[in-house]
Each structure stands twice: as structure tokens, then as C-alpha cells.
Amino acid sequence: MSKTTIVLGAGMVGTCTALHLQQRGHAVVLVDRRDPGEETSYGNAGIIQCEAVEPYPFPRALGKLLRAAFKRGGDVNYHYSALPALAGPLARYWHNSAPARYPAIAQAYGRLSDHAIAEHAPLIEAAGANDLVQRNGYRWVFRDPATLETALQTAERVAPEHGLRHAALTPDELARAEPALRQRLAGAIDWLDPWSVNDPGELVGRYAALFLRRGGRIARGDARSLRQGTTGWSVRSEEGVLEAEHAVVALGPWSDTLLHPLGYRVPLFVKRGYHRHYTGAVGPMRALLDMDRGLVIAPMKRGVRITTGAEFAHRDASSTPWQLTRAEAAARELIDLPTPVEAQPWRGARPCLPDMKPVIGPAPKHRGLWFNFGHAHQGFTMGPISGRVLAEMVDGDTPRVDPRPYSPARFG
Structure with a gap:
């Protein structure tokens, strides 16, 4: 039949x-x-993130909550008009991020990430898309030594459980690996297994x-x-x-x-995000996740792509790209970004569940x-x-x- x-x-x-x-x-x-x-x-940032074995939990530390509430960073933004509709899903999101519930959720989530590369690989080959793919991992970079230390503890915990390879880079090693960086950072974590795509x-x-x-x-x-x-x-x-x-x-x-x-x-809700490309200067050797500012700097076919964190808003509400403005400013502290490609930033929505x-x-x-x-x-x-x-x-x-x-x- x-x-x-x-x-x-x-x-x-x-x-x-x-x-x-x-x-x-x-x-x-x-x-x-x-x-x-x-x-x-x-x-998106074009990364097949097999290392993303744990989902983003709702922050529970008071300092992070206040930072988001008062929009002190560029990683989170929200529209006041969207908060009534988002209150229920976000409350459930916070509830499910509790230490008693989150580990089981992360375990189920990680089972899908564990198969990411193995399932993409034959499709990339059959589709003739090898020219789009770099198989050399990507980097988490850190401005704050304390953030680096916390992330290293997480990496050392999850990597053996999921068969992932990672390496810590000192400030000098990072500077040699990424000559386009304009300032000395606290260090980096190289995730060696993810693949990057230069045109998602x-x-x-x-x-x-x-x-x-x-x-x-x-x-x-x-x-x-x-x-x-x-x-x-x-x-x-x-x-x-x-x-x-x-x-x-x-x-x-x-x-x-x-x-x-x-x-x-x-109970679907969205986290909106923005990106823009820039040309005219040397970009990073690999995609960089700036862990202290919540943005990704990724080399793409159209230029260096800057992607933002999460914006909590109605899916189709007008764009408020101040978040990208902050991300761009943070990125310019790290690399040269002379010329934007797009007249206006791109905006999309990530479909999320509590x-x-x-x-x-x-x-x-x-x-x-x-x-x-x-x-x-x-x-x-x-x-x-x-x-x-x-x-x-x-x-x-x-x-x-x-x-x-x-x-x-x-x-x-």
C-alpha cells in the first residue's frame, strides 16, 4: 500500500x-x-552543536535575574507588552529549571544532541554540501576568569558522559589561535567535535x-x-x-x-534573535561564543555574522534591534567589523517549550x-x-x- x-x-x-x-x-x-x-x-549561528547536551535553563541566581530584568546586558531583552502572555510559559520554564527537575530534562535533551553529527554527516555527503562545512569545532571565549572556571567545570562534567572532546586554552594560546582578536581574554574552551556551516x-x-x-x-x-x-x-x-x-x-x-x-x-513561546553580517576585515578562525556577553561571532560566506541572545516578545511584533547594537559593540571590542552587509538586521524566532x-x-x-x-x-x-x-x-x-x-x- x-x-x-x-x-x-x-x-x-x-x-x-x-x-x-x-x-x-x-x-x-x-x-x-x-x-x-x-x-x-x-x-542561526550555523553550528551543529553536538556539545549542546544541556538546554538553556531559566536563570535562578538573583544577580542574573536582576541583570535580565533591568536589561543590563545584551544577551536578554523583552517587550513589556508581551509579558502577560508569556507569564504562564515562563513560570513553567522557571519551575522546570529547578535542580530537582532539570537533570532529567537535560538527559532527555542530550540524547538528541548525541546523534547530531552522525545524522547530519550522511545527508551532507549525499547533498553535496561538504563545501559548506568546517569540521574543526568552535570556541567559547571568556573575558572573566570566574566565568571560564565555571564553564570548565561544566565541560569536564558533560564531556565524558557524552563522548565529547574539549581543550582549555590559556590567554596566550587563544591569542595565537585567533590572531584577529583585538584584546587579551581570560582564555577559551575549544569544543573539538561540533561542525560549523558557513551558510545555514x-x-x-x-x-x-x-x-x-x-x-x-x-x-x-x-x-x-x-x-x-x-x-x-x-x-x-x-x-x-x-x-x-x-x-x-x-x-x-x-x-x-x-x-x-x-x-x-x-504552551509554545518564542525567543526572538537578530543577526547581521560584516565585511572588510579579517574575522575569527572559528565561530566564537562570547560567554560573558551572550553573542556569537561566526565566519560566514556573506561575512562575519553576529548573532544575539534571546528577546522575549510576541512572534510578529516590530523589531527592536538595540540588542544587536549592544552585540555589535561587544563584538567590536574583540574584532574589527568595518562594513555591515544588510541595511537592516535579520530577525527570527526560536520555538521554545517550558x-x-x-x-x-x-x-x-x-x-x-x-x-x-x-x-x-x-x-x-x-x-x-x-x-x-x-x-x-x-x-x-x-x-x-x-x-x-x-x-x-x-x-x-
Whole structure:
């Protein structure tokens, strides 16, 4: 019997889900309002972060909370108008970050990160995307020796548990490794296993091209037109009405907009982020995460990309890029950034859930409907393994990773 599936959302998660379903014999249509990789997947730091085995917990130290509340740093911003809607999800986020609950969440989260490189590798090869990838890790850099010491303790704890390699760099070693740095820093931690991509959106595009070469279809359509019929699911597209036995919701920060009319109250919220490219000077040798300022400086095809931390706001609210202004100022303390490429910064939204884990699995109330979203900062990293797990579940096979921690049923 023919197996047919509509995948809604052509970001990293949706495109990888389509590829894995296709590999298992499904006739798949990938549906989006834009071309693959042009939304959230376009704007990240381009790092396949296999070292990101623990999600970002809600800060519990009073000093960090006050710093965020009074917007004293550039790593966190918020819109006052969004706080009433965010109060419930953020309270649950804080609750789940407690020491009694966080370790189990981190353990489940890390199981996905552990497979990041192994699942990306064959897709990169098959998609002919090796030219986009550097396999030499990336660096956490530190201005404050105390921050470095705390991070080293974390690295020494998690690295053996997950088979990760890391190395501490002294100030002199860092200066030699990164000659573009303009000031002497406290040191660095080199994570040796992650891979960096110099055009994240293009990598998604190459995966989508692979999907097409293997016989898949990509259609522009409106995910909000999704309807359940007697034999499956349908959605309107520019090609007409598409029908399939299964439908997968992989719409990232737009997933709750689709699911709310179907009776689902998934507590999705977004952390918005900004980036901009700069050219005209020598950039870093590797992507740098400035741990004391909460920004990433990454060499890309279009120039040096500066990415910001989190902005808590309504998904579609007007941009407030003062956070990028602060990130740019912090980056200029470290490297030369002569000329911005874009007239205006890019803005995107990371889809987050209060328990810091994605939703992967069957919809509790509808047969043939599947969820794969909520990966927060790590959809680019976790897309291939999440797509594989979802495809294995659709076919009733034992998934590569135990899917129970990511079940949609946990939200009712």
C-alpha cells in the first residue's frame, strides 16, 4: 500500500523529516509559504552543536535575574507588552529549571544532541554540501576568569558522559589561535567535535534539493488550510489541494497558530534573535561564543555574522534591534567589523517549550497527524535525528532514540 505524507514547514526540521520519510518509502510533499531554509533555519549561528547536551535553563541566581530584568546586558531583552502572555510559559520554564527537575530534562535533551553529527554527516555527503562545512569545532571565549572556571567545570562534567572532546586554552594560546582578536581574554574552551556551516540556509536548501532529486515534491501553500478528511489530510497549495494519509506539523514558531483551532494548547513561546553580517576585515578562525556577553561571532560566506541572545516578545511584533547594537559593540571590542552587509538586521524566532524539550510524536486527538517542533536554539542541530525519530514512529518501528520524553501527550 502506498504511504503518503504532507510535511508542513521546510526548515531544517521539516526538510529532514521529509527526507527520512522518503527514505522509508513515503511519497512526500514538503509544503511551505517560502523556499526551504528561508525562515528560522536561515538565521542561526550555523553550528551543529553536538556539545549542546544541556538546554538553556531559566536563570535562578538573583544577580542574573536582576541583570535580565533591568536589561543590563545584551544577551536578554523583552517587550513589556508581551509579558502577560508569556507569564504562564515562563513560570513553567522557571519551575522546570529547578535542580530537582532539570537533570532529567537535560538527559532527555542530550540524547538528541548525541546523534547530531552522525545524522547530519550522511545527508551532507549525499547533498553535496561538504563545501559548506568546517569540521574543526568552535570556541567559547571568556573575558572573566570566574566565568571560564565555571564553564570548565561544566565541560569536564558533560564531556565524558557524552563522548565529547574539549581543550582549555590559556590567554596566550587563544591569542595565537585567533590572531584577529583585538584584546587579551581570560582564555577559551575549544569544543573539538561540533561542525560549523558557513551558510545555514543554503545547507537546508541543499537538503531540499536532495529530497527533490530523490523524487520528492515541494509546494508553496498555506498550512492553515490543513483539514482532516475521511481518508487522511489535505492542504491547499499553488498546485491545488494536496492530500495524504499523514500530515506532519514542523512549522517551528508558527506551529501553535495551526494547532490551536484543532484543539491543542501547546504552551509554545518564542525567543526572538537578530543577526547581521560584516565585511572588510579579517574575522575569527572559528565561530566564537562570547560567554560573558551572550553573542556569537561566526565566519560566514556573506561575512562575519553576529548573532544575539534571546528577546522575549510576541512572534510578529516590530523589531527592536538595540540588542544587536549592544552585540555589535561587544563584538567590536574583540574584532574589527568595518562594513555591515544588510541595511537592516535579520530577525527570527526560536520555538521554545517550558520543559525545554521538543515535541516529537503523534497528535493525541487526531489520527495521522504528527508533531515535530519546539527545538528552541537547536533545530539546526537536531533536525536530522528528530526527522529520523518521527519517521520511525510513523512507520511503527522502534525509534533510534526513546521518544517518550518528547511526546505531545505531555501537554494534554
